[in-house]
Amino acid sequence: MPESAPIDPPRFRDRPVSFVRRSGRMSDGQERAWAELAPRYLLEVERDVAATSVRPGAAIEPAEVYGRRAPLVVEIGSGQGHAIVHAAQSRPDTDFLAVEVFRAGLARTMLDADRAGVGNLRLVEANAPEVLEHLLPAASAAELWVFFPDPWHKKKHTKRRLVAPEFPPIAARVLRDGGVLRLATDWEDYARQMRDVMADAVDFDPAFDGEWAPRHEGRVMTAFERKGLRVGREIRDLTYRRRERT
Template identity: 40%
Template sequence: MSDPQRDTVTSSTGPEGPDAPLHRRGIKSYVLRAGRMTQAQTRGLEEVWPRLGLTLADGRQDLDSLFGRRAPRVAEIGFGMGASLIEQATRHPDTDFLGIEVHAPGVGKLLDEADKRGLTNIRVYREDALAVLERCLPEASLDTLQLFFPDPWPKKKHHKRRIVQPAFVELIRTRLKPGGLLHMATDWQGYAEWMAEVMTAAPGFVNTASAETAPYVPRPDFRPLTKFEARGERLGHGVWDLIFERRR
């Protein structure tokens, strides 16, 4: 979950077409932010990374070999400081989790906490998510992909930086198993509407929302409530969850 920087989509500013390249003129959906590293975060990167960390140089993964078993697989893009992912990995020891995050403090904190809890069902990339999906994860290898509170890039001129674009969604479709789920959440209504528009137009996906709540679903119990989200709820901020299933 990246820290948000805090619009109904129009054709001139809306999502790019399905044939748009994923790496568009070097445009990225994130900004690397400088930050001090705590002792625990540094320990995570220095001592735990060799055991749980992965890089693009490791190439295409055989996930059964990587985790030493066959199990449901969940990937999360932009896990922030890792609290949600750690909680999920702790709650569900029979599921394997792949976390993808570019910010060193968050990666270090997650690794330190995973080590302290003795978690063996989690691996971490500190890489661009698009590159990981394209080069490291096999097709039809994931049961769920999670994208919680990505940077909303609220200014119209920055909408091209939003990670949720047709080409990105198509790439995810190929990495999900048939019946696999793409679960997104945002606290920006304009971005929620953008996500809904992209997904409604995306081939091979169907919305799991009921007619009463569509295009959104109530917050699922299995998505941990973060401190950030809880604070937003107290302030009256909305949160929108979308869950789409790969049908083909």
Template identity: 40%
Template sequence: MIHDPTSDHDDAEAADNDSTEGENTADGRPHRRIRSFVTRAGRVSTGQRRALDDFGPRFVVPYTPQPLDWDATFSRSAPRVLEIGFGMGATTAEIATARPGDDFLGVEVHEPGVGALLKLIGEQGLENIRIVQHDAVEVLEHMIAAESLDGVHIYFPDPWHKARHHKRRLIQPGFVSLLVSRLKPGGYLHLATDWQNYAEQMLEVLSAEPALDNTSDAGYAPRPDYRPVTKFERRGLKLGHGVWDLVFKRR
């Protein structure tokens, strides 16, 4: 989910005692797997609710533990791009408008964001977006076939900026390995963040993945033309904050 850099992530405090995958409790029961998000109780507006009702049946794909048939879902064969955590969907809609020849599957857990993107889909008549409202890890594991994606977008994921929360960041070696397994050879992975420490971690993790090559000799890439500047990013830039893009390709 695209985050507001002004957020203090108070709900991370409540999540700080969550368990790590693979460890057991004192009575031997397995801990829950750490999720890459915290479910926030956002209010769904009247317009978002109407969009969920009107456009959800057509554009929201139910989660199922089996590979998605992209050609049947989009009624065509086209390059396939997965976006993880699209927030309120404005960036997704803008990219889909600029790239009508590509199909975009957006994964987001928060209902207001799903409703907001559906509203944009309806207003702009977009046909090349579908949505899965579910945990991205399970979608990748079960709905995305190996070597089936032409691209992956992850923009401004929650930075979990306190050091003790860094383990909750989405971009970790195991998750990147899963992403790479779903990319076609030559497929790209595009990340962006406005937290320098997270950018450094992203660069380190992606550079250590043997199946990926950095497209930029400088480490961080110039912002590709297709990625619009978000309102939070624009505000941060005015305040002198940095933004880092990373674009890697699968060998």
């Protein structure tokens, strides 16, 4: 008898992801939101090796998703969606994409978007680097937001931080020429790491003077940010502009 074909060994992601996906239970309201609102707001994604992965080659066409051509703002780690729902409601001439891995947060975002009558917002349940590498076309975003990413403050976990040397090239890929990358954190050492990483990023120029950028006026003050301020952590913003492609 012919030998059986060899079994391919399991494949894993090349680097640690910037999150640990916990299976927290959603409330009844969130479950209903997922069932009723996901068809309107949630993008279907072709998966690769994991539940939150994106298959290479599975790019979307934003004009088809939103039914128009408009500037696109992408928020990485949208959490409960407070910032992006407020922004989408305030800027109806702009399209917004929320990237998050936690279903309860996505469900809350859909509930709030529905209550606000927001139609220019879509959500994707996926690992952010894979969204930037595979799901979004090159030069498709006008702005990319990373507000209060998990700081992974224990030294043994800092390798999981999103804004690391691997991040600027994939951020540059998705941003159009002149597009804006906005970063914010309430952890000083992570803010300094972000600044060091971006100082070495050949595709970006700082869009601020001095040590830190002014607070982004379009970022609504969330309970998370207020909590950080209440316990004495300073909020630090950084803003960068994507250089023209040569």
